[in-house]
Amino acid sequence: MDLRFPLAGLGLSLALLATGGCSPDDQHPLASLEERTAQFEQNLDTIKDQPLKDAVADLGGSLLLLERARLKLQDKPIETEYTTDDLALLNHYPSIQALTDTYINGLFVLRKNASSDYLTDLEPVFPFPINSASEFPFPHALEWQSVTLSNKQEVPFxxxxxxxxxxxxxxxSSANLSNPDDLTVTYPYIDGVETQNSQQPQPVKLHGKVEVIAPGNVVHFKLNDKDVGQTRTDGTISVALLALGKNFAEVEIHNSAAPAExxxxxxxxxxxxQARDQSGQFLSRAGSINENAEQLAFYQQQLAEMLKQTAWSEAFERQLADEEKTFEQKHPNHYSKVYFNGTVDTLDISVMDFSSATVTRKALDLPVRRLDKTVISKEVQPLPLSVVVYDDQAPAYLKNANLDPERFKKTVTINQSIDDASAATLEFSHPATFNDELVGLLPDASEAPVTFFAEDESGKRSEPLELPEEAFDVDPHTGVITYDLNLFPETPAYAIGSMPMYIAAVDKQVLNIEHLPTGLELKGNALIVDQKAFPSDAWRFYAKDATGNYLKEVLAVSHSAEAEGPALFDVHYFYGQPTQLESYARTDLTPVEYGFEVKLDKVPEVNPPH
Incomplete structure (x- = not known):
């Protein structure tokens, strides 16, 4: 079974790889890193034994990748970005076992639209998806075993x-790399025989098994800069705050009790x-490095041993494994250096105590459900789910239902591209918000004046350039100005103008489920929305249960009477039973004239050949 756990293993602990370029100060370390990378690749090319070459490439490549990530993280500009509490999941359930049971019992399988007559894709849907803010925090394993088809045939995985x-x-599935659990049923292709997908035996039940290892307890610590260099202890768990910088924390933990059998x-x-700034909000993570100096030195030593070999052998593999086991026994502490997007004020540190643990195993026999995003049918399919899952991102997301025009303007950024001189661009964008969902279609008629200027000998703006109409194009719908430098009488240095933008005026209402307006109907965990009364381009609905928390929406299905026909109604399925609904409706569009003056990038000159 393929056990999955957050940020574990040398390669996976690079779940960081911050984006962005390098500052001038780190050009020398990066240059050195590039030299070492080139040298490593040369050494790799000299290895003839393929298994040995693969092992060296894996370990050496991971170490170089880790070093590259470290350099990027340490020089990343501090830009504040907030997120939700990683442990909100634990707070929603009465016990650790209840959270485990929710993960297992909330799993179901969808049959996706067939992309071919010889393929049928299956999508396992998890209540806590991988690589999300609400990722399931405990080590877990999932193993698919077989699928039962409509003709009673059982096909092994x-x-x-x-x-x-x-x-x-x-x-x-090879079609969806973002979801490693997607599966494909592949039918044999018989040359000269046309078989439609609907004539193939269809998957009706997916079989497998799941295992979860849940800690006996989760211990919490709150630390700040006064705790640097100190060790705090709760029961068998000790936490040492090694360092606390403006945007990072370096922590080491130790459990004096051995892991459970x-x-x-x-x-x-x-x-x-987790970290909070002075506002008390959680800062999002920019990345983490989970290997300390001793660990890195050990891996470098193992890499050096590998490079001395001429061939890979079972004996050498056992030697490396024994060395690693011995090292881990001598160094039982867990280390992590985490970088945050923002200035750290306090730390919330949580430690899962596995000195006692509960292992939950379950055989899975999951019916394959057909719930496409668009359906030609008036029949509402039930999606009964026995678990409740909350949407912890919803409160912060819905705060942006209505935007202040002046604050909105401050979030706009302008990106330039001069890669293609005949289609240079200025692109106006802003961080996505809930308000964007309700903007809908923009008016066709929008004045978007823009004037280009050259610069004089002193580098200041000169007279406006007289240009043919085809020299530039302004598209307010996409927020992009495209211009052809080949049609300019001289190189432009400035662009001045106004880009029309829009924000939605949104009306929020709290609806009593006992007296829903005509056009809305609640059937169990499914909300049916009449598209004539509440068209999806102008309306959004959120559900809460009796706890006052927002329920997570599982999926939405749009129903039509005929192919290419208008939607009759949408069905929104929730993890849980709604007891209250909130509606958000676009009542108007508010124009925002964004005035700008941009110093234009210059196309680099190409030196003529000598």
Missing amino acids: QPEWSETDPGIQLSP AVGDTELNPLII
Whole structure:
């Protein structure tokens, strides 16, 4: 089984890789890194034994990647960005076991629209998706075993599709790399025989097994700059705050109690570090490095041993594994250096205590449901779910239902591109908000004046350039100005103008589910929305249950009477039973004239050949 756990293992602990360029100060370290990378690749090319070459490439490549990430993170500008509490999941459920049961029992399988007559894709849907703010925090494993088809045939799971297998196959999907659990049922192609997908035996039940290792307890610590260099202890858990910078924290933890026998050899990363700024809000993470200097030195030593070999062998593999086990036994502490998007004021550190643990295993026999995003049918399919899952991102997201025009203007950024001189661009954008969902279609008639200027000998703006109409184009709908430098009498240095933008005026209402307006109907966990009364381009609906928390929407299905016909109604399915609804309706569009003066980038001159 493929155990998954947050940020574990050398390669996966690079779940950071901050984007952005390098500051001038780190050009020398990066240049050195590039030299080392080139040298490593040369050394790799000299290795003839392929298994040895693969092992060296894996470890050496991970170390270089880690170093590159470290350099980028340490020089990343401090830009504040907020997120939600990583441990909100725990707070919603009465016990750790209840959270575990919700993860397991909330799993179901959708059949996706067939992209081919010889393929049927299956999408397992998780209540806490991977790589999201609400990711399930405990080590867990999922193993698919087989699928039962409509003709009673059972097709075993195989880890990859075989070109030589003549039968029906079940294997991981290659079409969706973002969801590693997507599967594909592949039907054999018979030359000269036309078989529509609907005539193929269809998947009706997916079989597998799941395992979750839940800690016996989660211990919490609140720290600040006064705790640097100090060790705090709660029971068997000790936390040392090694360093606290403006935008990072360096922490090491130790559990004096041995891991429970149920944990076995499962690699654990029990440490969750969160930071707040002075506003008390949680800062989003920019990245983390989970290997300290001793660990990195050990891996470098192992890499050096690999490079001395001429061939890979089982004995050498055992030697490396034994060395790693011995090292881990001598260094039982868990280390993490986390960078944040914003200035750190306080730390919330949570440690999962696996000195006692509960292992939950369950066989999965999941019916395959057909709930496409668009359906030609008036029949509402039920989607009964026995679990409740909350949407912790909703409160912050819905704060941006209405935007202040002046504050909105301050969020606008202008990006330039001069890669193509015949289609240079100025692109006006702003961070996505809930308000954007309700803007809808923009008016066709929008004045968007722009004037280009050259610069004089002193570098100041000169007279406006007289240009043919085809020299530039302004598209207010996309917020892009495109201009052709080949049609300019001289190189432009400035662009001055006004870009029309719009924000939605949004009306929020709280609806009593006992007296819903005509056009809205609640059937169990499904909200049915008449598209004539509440068209989706102008309305949004959110649901709460009796706790006052927003319920997470599972999916939405749009129903039409005929192909290419207008939508009759939409159905929104929730994880839980709504007891209250909120409606958000666009009542108007507010124009925002964004005036700008931009110093234009210059196309770099190409030196003529000598």
